[in-house]
Amino acid sequence: MDGKGIGRKVWAIPGGHIPMGSAEPEPEFTSRDELCLLNTNEQPAQVEITIYYSTADPVGPYRLTVQPRRVRHVRMNDLIDPQAMPLDTPYASVIEADVPIVVQFYRLDSRRAENAILGTIAYPVDE
Amino acid sequence: MDGKGIGRKVWAIPGGHIPMGSAEPEPEFTSRDELCLLNTNEQPAQVEITIYYSTADPVGPYRLTVQPRRVRHVRMNDLIDPQAMPLDTPYASVIEADVPIVVQFYRLDSRRAENAILGTIAYPVDE
Amino acid sequence: MDGKGIGRKVWAIPGGHIPMGSAEPEPEFTSRDELCLLNTNEQPAQVEITIYYSTADPVGPYRLTVQPRRVRHVRMNDLIDPQAMPLDTPYASVIEADVPIVVQFYRLDSRRAENAILGTIAYPVDE
């Protein structure tokens, strides 16, 4: 890579829903939603996540930094400021960064004894 | 966000197929297809869903509203007007809104005792 | 819809691999790869699928028709002309149509007693 960051500055993932309960050993198998944020830039990416709900106003921003030339996998379950993320509740995430990044969504659903997983590249918003 | 809605006005998801039967407790583990609709606009999104089948004419529109700055996760199983959605039948969804939205597709297949899940951003139609 | 077909004329899905074996009742739970083809046009879509392999020349085209305003879910396992699709073999699909369509990929892996599934919109080739 030539140091030029790849990706987009705004991403969205409408299908958030942290499963409640885990039938398998934690923290490895904790049911969770994750955002996977790749920053290929030579500078830090300042990221702001806004959470949309079905029956309440949006909450945010949740602020975090992805260091230069690093990836960061963020468990949504762990976001607590400005408000702890609720379990078993439909939500959507809008991710905004000050430099281009790439965003993927991942879920591990371990409510039953066996794993179920899903993953998709988030929606890259047109600029 | 500055109030400008993100996304597209037309989306498609060809791979619909609501699994018939659920080996786990309902409604939490009911086998289902879901559309996850994010409206980041300051105004409501009027949404029309048209269902395409393999051997019958399209059915629709199914009308619903997503309130401003809200997400809505819609179980396809619950759509009944103008016609109840059939189970165990291949179908496709075309989603049209009067303002830009973002659409994700989700399936929970609980026909066996353990979960299986999939999720993908829908296809954003070129405008 | 106004009758104008949505989508693209060329799609690709590199990750084909039909699982060999099914631990659950067939044909409902047969392990399989599927292509889900949506034709929103007022005319039939003539589709040609070319299969790429790791160590052999491409095979095709596999020809099929999607009727106007219909969806068709095609089990790759069922493609036999010009050559039966092999199981447990890496392959890729390139899908070409004479009108715009939308393509989604689905896998059911039932080699174990419980289901595993995945699904993703195929890659829409730039035109």
Add this chain to the structure above:
Amino acid sequence: MDGKGIGRKVWAIPGGHIPMGSAEPEPEFTSRDELCLLNTNEQPAQVEITIYYSTADPVGPYRLTVQPRRVRHVRMNDLIDPQAMPLDTPYASVIEADVPIVVQFYRLDSRRAENAILGTIAYPVDE
């Protein structure tokens, strides 16, 4: 196909994480991440993969060739030069080729007795 290669030259997949451990028979059910690389060109694709980590500098390039008109499914677990890929570690992949290719990501998680799978088209970087 007319021999003109389809796809893009740069792709990214932020959500890498090879599951550690396999409860099912190997190598068929080995827990793994895979990159599925389709080269529809009439010439070989020279591919370079760079791996990004959370707390260490990027490693690469991992070099490999995809022959003309071939697909190649690469288990990330098998990449050892310039450095063996670690298990149970968050990472991202950036894939660069000298001709257009198409890239899909796949995971088999067999840490429990039953399979879990996910798959998504990688993010095609704007050119």
